[in-house]
Amino acid sequence: MHRSKMSERERALHSRLAQLVSSCEIIRGTLTNRKITCGKSNCRCTKADKHEVVCLVRSKKGHIEQLHVPKDWEKRVRQWVRQYRLIHEGLERLSCIYWEKIRNRQE
Secondary structure, three states, X not given: OOHHHOOHHHHHHHXXXXXXXXXXXXXXXXXXXXXXXXXOOOOHXXXXXXXXXXXXXXXXXXXXXXXXXXXXXXXXXXXXHHHHHHHHHHHHHHHHHHHXXXXXXXX
């Protein structure tokens, strides 16, 4: 469809999505906080005070995958996850517009 035939809302969504996709890193996943033991026999985590870590979790082909996110990467990875969600939400809104066009037999 040519941009001139799009509603203002459609054009705005297309523009925003194009900006997001072309200008940022994105990753699908969820960040979770975990408490773990490190495996060192004399570490405090073997008794009670476990280490807190951040993991990136996703499902892929029905399996759960997870990665430890180093502290110095956490802020960056949070931004990537946020950008992915913004893109996904924008695509959902755009999809709803076209759903209604089909429902209303509107070009």
